[in-house]
Amino acid sequence: MRLGLIGSTGHWQSYAPALDQITGLELVAVASTGPEESTGAFDHAPGLTIDTRRYDDALRMLETERLDLVQVCGRADRIPAWTLRCLERGLPVIAEKPLAMDLTTLEDLYKTAQANQAPLVPMHTMRGVPELASVHRVVRAGAVGDPLLSFSQKSYKWGRTRPASWRSRDTFPGIAPWAGIHAFDWLHWILGDVFTSVSGHEGTTAHPDFPACASQASYVLTMRNGGVASVTLDYLRPETAPTHGDERVRIAGTLGVVELALADRKVTLTTAQEPPRTLSPDPQLDLFTRFARSLQGEGPPPLTLHEACRITEIALKAQLAADTQQAIPLTDSPYHTP
Known part of the structure; x- marks a missing residue:
């Protein structure tokens, strides 16, 4: 190859x-x-x-x-x-x-x-994270029942500086399609294509000299079952923190709650039938290897074309929602995959 x-x-x-x-x-x-x-x-x-x-x-x-x-x-x-x-x-x-x-x-x-x-x-390389894969497994298996509320966080260190291209929307797409797309991807992967609208708010308060990239942002996605998924993004993680990033996921449903703190490599499941227990990670092949094998006829691609474009669409519309201060519909999409 x-x-x-x-x-x-x-x-x-x-x-x-x-x-x-x-x-x-x-x-x-x-x-x-x-x-x-x-x-x-x-x-x-x-x-x-x-x-x-x-x-x-x-x-x-x-x-x-x-x-x-x-x-x-x-x-x-x-x-x-x-x-x-x-x-x-x-x-x-x-x-x-x-x-x-x-x-x-x-x-x-x-x-x-x-x-x-x-x-x-x-x-969308976070599909190769074993702890996220275990969250995907238990939610898809029905362990938390019907998911009604979720919280996703991506927090990163800013570092000494960022590329000059981050100063303009001509060369930088905004924080939602850049960092947030991973969270929108894992929500789509774990919950399915269930989102009906998105609204958002953001600001460049901490780094006003980079106006194309928010230093703090929050988005809310409504779901077909009446549920709500919230996503927060920021470049506010202190330089003294032990890891560059701090990603967290919490999904609450009618039967239980699953929580992930990726910096601690810990996934916890709590249900009505059993107290909190730590889930073991699900080892995953890296995204590139899965894609290359699919080209050789060895299994499906890690994302279909419809999925790839749908997730990108959600991220772009999330940025548009924050930019316009309007809720943007996510229905009637050419990429929707029921």
Whole structure:
């Protein structure tokens, strides 16, 4: 399997575990997504050999190389265009999130992937977290009954600074499609496509010099069964905290409650029939390996095209809700998967 990399921004080394999992996976070519990147960033890329070719122009790589799979990991505004160019050629793509910066571009990607039968998977890598997988298992098994209320948190350290591209919505999509998309993804994965509307509020109080990215944000999603799912996002985690991130999930239903504190690697289930007990994690294959195996006919992809676009749509509409201070409907979606 011949792999090409476009971009060295973000989680671009996520393909590394697959090199040991997929027989014959070969890194044949790498390219930058734009002038802000250099092919020198690939000097220590996993799987790099003397035969791996480097391109300053990713389009030339696509026109020259015979590829079986492309990974796109560039600045947020670069991702959609390069993903589209791959899909137009019928190439399978795994791309950094979000897939698109706006709903129109998302629809273009969806239609192009369908027309060319080109598999497309976003890098929703938290589906590979064993503790989240155990939450998914017990909720889907009915252990908490009908889920009616959930709380999801993603809190991160800001660090010394952030890229200049985070200052403008021309180059940064907002906190909801950037950090929040992982929470919207795990809610969709665990609860299903049950959301009917989203509202949101956010502010840049802690980092006003980066107006495109909120330092604190909160969203509320209504559900078909009358339930409510809330999501909070922030870049307020103190630098002295033991981990970079603090992700938490609580799902309460008619029969019980399951809670996850990921920084502590702890999942607890409490039901009417039994007191709190700690759940063991469910080991998961990494997202890239699952995608690559699906291309070889070894199981389904980690996300379907409908799922990938639906979750991206929810994240984009959550950002729109916060920007406009209006509740945005999530029904009547071309990507809805009952």
